[in-house]
Each structure stands twice: as structure tokens, then as C-alpha cells.
Amino acid sequence: MKISKKAYYGLRAVIALGRLSEPASIRSIAETEHLPEDYLEKILQALRRVGIVEAKKGADGGYSLARPAREISVWDILKELDSPLRSFSTPIKGTLPCLQPGHCQTNEVWRILEKEIEKTLSSISIDDLLPKDARQKHAF
Amino acid sequence: MKISKKAYYGLRAVIALGRLSEPASIRSIAETEHLPEDYLEKILQALRRVGIVEAKKGADGGYSLARPAREISVWDILKELDSPLRSFSTPIKGTLPCLQPGHCQTNEVWRILEKEIEKTLSSISIDDLLPKDARQKHAF
DNA sequence: TCAAATCAGACAAAAAAAGTCTGATTTCTA
DNA sequence: TAGAAATCAGACTTTTTTTGTCTGATTTGA
Numbered sequence: 001m002k003i004s005k006k007a008y009y010g011l012r013a014v015i016a017l018g019r020l021s022e023p024a025s026i027r028s029i030a031e032t033e034h035l036p037e038d039y040l041e042k043i044l045q046a047l048r049r050v051g052i053v054e055a056k057k058g059a060d061g062g063y064s065l066a067r068p069a070r071e072i073s074v075w076d077i078l079k080e081l082d083s084p085l086r087s088f089s090t091p092i093k094g095t096l097p098c099l100q101p102g103h104c105q106t107n108e109v110w111r112i113l114e115k116e117i118e119k120t121l122s123s124i125s126i127d128d129l130l131p132k133d134a135r136q137k138h139a140f
Numbered sequence: 141m142k143i144s145k146k147a148y149y150g151l152r153a154v155i156a157l158g159r160l161s162e163p164a165s166i167r168s169i170a171e172t173e174h175l176p177e178d179y180l181e182k183i184l185q186a187l188r189r190v191g192i193v194e195a196k197k198g199a200d201g202g203y204s205l206a207r208p209a210r211e212i213s214v215w216d217i218l219k220e221l222d223s224p225l226r227s228f229s230t231p232i233k234g235t236l237p238c239l240q241p242g243h244c245q246t247n248e249v250w251r252i253l254e255k256e257i258e259k260t261l262s263s264i265s266i267d268d269l270l271p272k273d274a275r276q277k278h279a280f
Numbered sequence: 281t282c283a284a285a286t287c288a289g290a291c292a293a294a295a296a297a298a299g300t301c302t303g304a305t306t307t308c309t310a
Numbered sequence: 311t312a313g314a315a316a317t318c319a320g321a322c323t324t325t326t327t328t329t330g331t332c333t334g335a336t337t338t339g340a
Contacts, residue, residue: 001143001222001257003250004297011249012242025316033242039299045318058307059315074249082141083296102152102173105269109151109214109261110143116260117141120253129245145329165285179330185287198338199284223327 007081009035010043014077017053018069018126023062043081050080069130075121085114147221149175150183154217157193158209158266163202183221190220209270215261225254 012033017024026044030037044063047053054066065072086107152173157164166184170177184203187193194206205212226247 001141001147001218002225003141006297007141008246011246015242015245027316036299038301041317042299042319048317055317056307057305057315057317059313060308061306061316063317078141085142102155102269105155106148106151109264109269112264113257113260116256117253120256121249124249124252129242129249144327167285176330178332181286182288182330188286195286196338197286197336199282200339201285201337203286 003078004082006039006043007078009033009040010047010081011074011077013040013044014047014052014065014072014126015129017063017065018072018130020064023056023064025062029063046080047077050076052076052080065126069127070125072126073122074124074126074129075118078121079118085117086110143218144222146179146183147218149173149180150187150221151214151217153180153184154187154192154205154212154266155269157203157205158212158270160204163196163204165202169203186220187217190216192216192220205266209267210265212266213262214264214266214269215258218261219258225257226250 012035013029016029016033026037026041029035029044030040044053044055048055048063048066051066052072053063055061055063152175153169156169156173166177166181169175169184170180184193184195188195188203188206191206192212193203195201195203
């Protein structure tokens, strides 16, 4: 139930973009954050496809946040970059579920857990994670 | 951030034991739950080491719960069988943490998430997952 | 004494995650 | 308008983790 490096890198990169007002190139982000450049590229592309960041091509281009940091949650990023909670085999379609004893009970546990994770991570925005004065609501 | 089959199998097995009053052999559990026998053996051994189940050796032996189902939580099982939430590299001991920008903020997010997961899963006991009449507090 | 069970740990196979490489396309600037 | 700097796209490889298997030892009840 661990969090992948992919999601960790992605979150770090988005936080980095949140600190800037100009587009930043993959290379510059990779260097300041010490992340593998080629891998970071794929991560940013994935985040672009879901509208979290936007890219400007060509010389002097780069990535920037597609919307204000306050409107991007940690959940938005993790649900895109991390594998979904449910990974085990679900009952075959068309058959009655829960024939295997315990299957549906565990499913229900995962469902509850998933909801809770979504709720928790949705309540934290990228803006909350940016450096600022200590009187802020969420100060990390 | 998915849950491993190991944890899924383990939870299913413990629920199965919760339904019984007599020790059950690995083989019988594997058969009724349709789980791989050799793998299940290792899982039950791990749960035995942390005192969730107990084993009786020899002919007519088998596994049973080491304490009442009400006193075993889903968290007890998952924290043993699943990988821990934090898997990325932490700052090198002896150096100042948070030199890499964004590192400590993400760490804080994981910490909050971990607490929430623990809280959620600790609130569900194996007894809650056993089949019983619908007026029970937790009825799955 | 034998059969049925757990115990222990090495090993193998499969799947997933992490990372790399190559070449195409776009766009700014000199 | 050519070249440099950037993203885009996707195949590929390597590494790590997970899942599963095998073999042999030990314990215990009938």
C-alpha cells in the first residue's frame, strides 16, 4: 500500500511549478529537484493530459500549472500517477458476486478505505504545500 | 497505493478462521477460500509470529485465531502483510532534512495519510466482517 | 510407527515500477 | 529561414517487488 516514486516525483514537480510564475523546462525542474529527467518527462506528460499542468512547446517553452495551486489537490495528482487501490481479481462478470466467502467483505473494506483516502488527500491543495508564512491555515 | 494479494489473502483467511471454533488446516482453508496453499502457509506463519493467529502442530492440528475476532482489526493484519506507506528515500541520516525542496512537504502528506488509514482500518474488526444478523453495528 | 500437520528457508516465475533511448514535431530567435 | 531548445510519442530495458513453488525438517496424535 505504498506510494510510488512516480507519484512522489509528480507531486514534487507540481509543488515546484507552484512556486514559479513562468513556465519551467523539464530539465530545469529535474535539476533543481534532483529527479530523473526522462522519467519526469513522462510524468509531466501524464499530468498534462488530465489538465493539471500545461505545456508550451518550442524554445523558451516549458510546463506550468494549468490552474491555480489552490484548485489542485494532492488527490488529483495521486489518482493519476499511482495505481488504483483495487487490484485483486473481482468476480467474473455475469456470475453472482461473493461466491467466495470473504470476498465481498474485503471489497467493502477497500471501498471504505478508498473513500477515506480520497477525502483526506482532496482536502490538501498544492497551495497548502507552498512555503509561506506560518499563520496560513495549512502550514507544512 | 494498491493493496497486495498477500494482504487480501490474509484478511480472507482470518475471516475464514473467525467463522470457525476449531483449528483449521492450511489445506482446508486454501480449498474453501480458493487460495494458493503454499503461499497461504507463509501468510499464516507471518500472522502467527505477530500473535494474530496460533498454530497447533501435528496431526489434527491447524490454525485458529489467537484472540477474539472483536479484538483483531483489519489494520492489525494489513500493517503486517502489506508494505508500509513510506517507501521512497528519506533524507540521509545526519544531514539536514528537507534540503530537496518539496521533500518534507510530501513527507508530511504521507504522514497525514498514514494516520488516516490506520484510524480507518483500526475501526473495523474481524468480528464486523463475519456474517450475522443485520441489526449489528457494522453489517457488511 | 505412520500420517498429517506446521516450520523454515531457499528458490523461481511473473508482474509492476522505474528508468532510458530514439526520433519526430513545434516554436522562438538570431 | 536555419538552428537551437523545448515538448511529444512510444518502444525498449532494467530493476525491484510480488507472487508462488519446492524441499526437507519437526512435531504430534492415533
